[in-house]
Amino acid sequence: MSFIKRLVLFLIINFGGLAIGGWLMNNGPQSEWYTNLNQAPWTPPGWVFGVAWTTIMICFSVYLAKLFSHQNSKFLRILFAVQVILNVSWNYIFFNQHWVRLGLLNISLLTLLIFYFFFKFRMDDIKTYSYLLLPYMIWLLIATSLNAYIYVNN
Numbered sequence: 001m002s003f004i005k006r007l008v009l010f011l012i013i014n015f016g017g018l019a020i021g022g023w024l025m026n027n028g029p030q031s032e033w034y035t036n037l038n039q040a041p042w043t044p045p046g047w048v049f050g051v052a053w054t055t056i057m058i059c060f061s062v063y064l065a066k067l068f069s070h071q072n073s074k075f076l077r078i079l080f081a082v083q084v085i086l087n088v089s090w091n092y093i094f095f096n097q098h099w100v101r102l103g104l105l106n107i108s109l110l111t112l113l114i115f116y117f118f119f120k121f122r123m124d125d126i127k128t129y130s131y132l133l134l135p136y137m138i139w140l141l142i143a144t145s146l147n148a149y150i151y152v153n154n
Helices: 003-024 046-070 074-096 100-120 124-153
Strands: none
Touching: 003 046, 003 074, 046 074, 046 124, 074 100, 100 124
């Protein structure tokens, strides 16, 4: 499969995951439950989340298209599937079910997994592509801190 076909495939999967996650959160960020929580002072305005996730998924899709063109193992496919499940399920766990502690566990595991991708798959021929994970890594650190703040302060 060519790089472009892989890229389109990963864009569809990643943005499809975002759409499913958005649907599963049941209007969570605007819900009375969420708006009444004691939130972190560094919580960004709502529009930042859309910009961040769009940027993250474009960068992540390019990275994955390159990575899978060099290494397409069963292990890598499983890691990617786990990433999709963790990413999508956090919305349901946190916003829909209000399981803040389980949400924190979920997003912590997702953060560790993305850092694992960054450090494990830094082969010479795609090393520079690994830096496309930086927006995802930074955003997950922020999101994990926001979830942790809500867990500790509510």
